[in-house]
C-alpha cells in the first residue's frame with residue numbers, strides 16, 4: 001500500500017466539481033485516509049510549492065492556489081502515486097488524455113483542477129505538510 005496527497009484545487013472547487021472528483025477517487029479504488037477543506041494563505045502555498053520557487057510561474061501559481069478554498073485529500077492504494085497521476089492526466093490539460101480529470105476540468109497549465117504527489121519523498125513531505133499522523137485513518 002502507498003499513500004499520496006491529492007488536492008482538489010481552487011478552480012475545481014469554484015466549478016462545483018468536488019463531488020465528481022471524490023466520486024472518481026472512490027470509483028478508481030482509492031481509500032480516503034484524511035480530508036479537509038481549507039483556503040491556503042499565500043505563505044502556505046509558497047511553502048508547499050517551495051521546490052518551484054525559482055520558476056517564472058511561482059508567483060502566479062501561489063496566487064492561484066491561495067485564491068479560494070481547496071480540498072486536501074490523503075489517498076491510499078497500491079501504487080497510489082502513479083495511479084492518481086494517471087487519473088489526473090498531464091500537467092497541461094491540453095495534453096491530458098480523454099477521460100482524465102485535468103482534461104475534463106482543467107482550463108490551463110496552471111488552473112488544472114487537481115494536484116498529485118510525484119514521488120514517494122514528495123508524498124511524504126506533502127502529506128506531512130497538511131496532515132498530522134493521527135489524522136490519517138487506517139481503514
Ligand code: GDP
Pocket residue numbers: 057060061090091109110111112114115116118
Ligand atoms: P504537476 O506535478 O503535474 O502538478 O506539475 P509541476 O509539479 O510541474 O507543477 C506544479 C503546478 O504548477 C502545476 O500543477 C500547475 O498548476 C503549475 N504549473 C506547471 N507548469 C506551469 C507553467 O508552465 N505555467 C504556469 N503558469 N503554471 C504551471
